[in-house]
Amino acid sequence: MNLDPVSLRLFVDIVEKGSITGAADSAHTAASAVSKRITDLETALKTQLLVRTNKGVEATPAGIALANMARSVLHELADIEAQMSEYAAGVRGHVRIRANISAITQFLPHALQSFLADHPEVQIRLQEDISTGITRAVAENAADIGIFTMISHGHPLEVFPYRDDELVLITPRGHALAKRRAVSFAETLEFPYVGLHADSAINLQLIRAANELGKTVRTTIHVTSYDALCFMVETGLGIGIMPRAVAQPYRRTLGIAVVSLQEPWAKRQLKICVRSLSALPVAARLLVEHLRQTG
Numbered sequence: 001m002n003l004d005p006v007s008l009r010l011f012v013d014i015v016e017k018g019s020i021t022g023a024a025d026s027a028h029t030a031a032s033a034v035s036k037r038i039t040d041l042e043t044a045l046k047t048q049l050l051v052r053t054n055k056g057v058e059a060t061p062a063g064i065a066l067a068n069m070a071r072s073v074l075h076e077l078a079d080i081e082a083q084m085s086e087y088a089a090g091v092r093g094h095v096r097i098r099a100n101i102s103a104i105t106q107f108l109p110h111a112l113q114s115f116l117a118d119h120p121e122v123q124i125r126l127q128e129d130i131s132t133g134i135t136r137a138v139a140e141n142a143a144d145i146g147i148f149t150m151i152s153h154g155h156p157l158e159v160f161p162y163r164d165d166e167l168v169l170i171t172p173r174g175h176a177l178a179k180r181r182a183v184s185f186a187e188t189l190e191f192p193y194v195g196l197h198a199d200s201a202i203n204l205q206l207i208r209a210a211n212e213l214g215k216t217v218r219t220t221i222h223v224t225s226y227d228a229l230c231f232m233v234e235t236g237l238g239i240g241i242m243p244r245a246v247a248q249p250y251r252r253t254l255g256i257a258v259v260s261l262q263e264p265w266a267k268r269q270l271k272i273c274v275r276s277l278s279a280l281p282v283a284a285r286l287l288v289e290h291l292r293q294t295g
Contacts, residue, residue: 003044005077007037008070011049014038015067019056093283094123098134099147100201103270105226106245107163108147115290122283131201138273144284146273147291149201157273160292165243167202167266169259170229170250172236178257185209185263192238194229195219202241205265230254243268 013023020038024031042049049063059067099108104126112124129137131148138146139155147162169188171178177188189210195217196203203222210217220238223229229240230250247258260266272291274280280288 003041004037005074007041008066009074010034010037011041011063012067012070012074014050014057015059015063017056018058022056093121093281094125095145095281095284095287096143097124097126097145097147097287098129098137098143099126100131100134100149100270101128101196101226102149102165102201102243102246102268103147103163104128106165106243107270111291111294114294115287118290119283119286122287124287130197130199132199135273138275141275144274144280145288145291148271148273150269150271151201157275158277160272160288162270162272162291165245165268165270167205167241167261167268168244168247169239169241169261170233170247170256171239171259172234173255173257175239175257177239177259180259182260182262185261186213186215188239189213189215189217192218192220194232194238194240195222196226196229196240196242197224198222201268206241209263209265226250230256 010023010027013026014020014034017023017026020034021031024034027034038050045062045066047062048060049066050057051060097108108126112126116122116124127143131151132153134143134146134148135151135153135155135157137143138157146157150159169177169183175191177183177191185206193206195206206217221232223232226242226246227250229242230247231254232238233240234254234256241261244258247256250256251258272288274284274288277285277288
């Protein structure tokens, strides 16, 4: 047996008004159509719900019980409709983001804070990954939005510009290169490195650039975060490469120096990728638009 919300709504209105005609007028429909709905409801429930009187209609004990339950059901249906309309408008939802460490440390904190200030009911799951893993996760629907350093990825994705950043050399303050304003990458290869994650975009770029010079990068230790990189460099375990905007705060608090790199690849582009912008849930699409506007 399926109970029709329209019939329940009309029944509650009849009970409250004490009149089938009054309920029909409120619903802008014929009284005969409303009466037919109530007859069908009584047949489906196998019990009398209304009794006719000289003054109109009154609910039977079963009708009073149904009216109370119907009010609760109709309220829940209205709440469902309201919440779903919020999802449709993008003010609710769940968005999965994969981003590399450069985007997370430099740009996303303020961008996500301002987005959530406007859309507090949206839940965001942010996961750090390397650029190759980010594009794969988006392509395989393990993430809605990816932010990565532009690389050749081979996946059918829509890609949008996001931010630019600059890679710099960091050294201990007493290092031979510390007082230089700029150095070539070839000069740095005379010294040991503290490296980032072996598959990170920066580490792969260093290996590629060294190979083009016919040399290798001598790495004493690999770390997985920029703060760990700075701490290791400060202690003299090697030199490192990281984004300038991330290095500057550590320059003021730690014993490290920041030196520009004379290499075209030191200027990088961060990109946003999605499988299909038009097919994204509304909340995710709004976030992409927000990131592009604040980029």
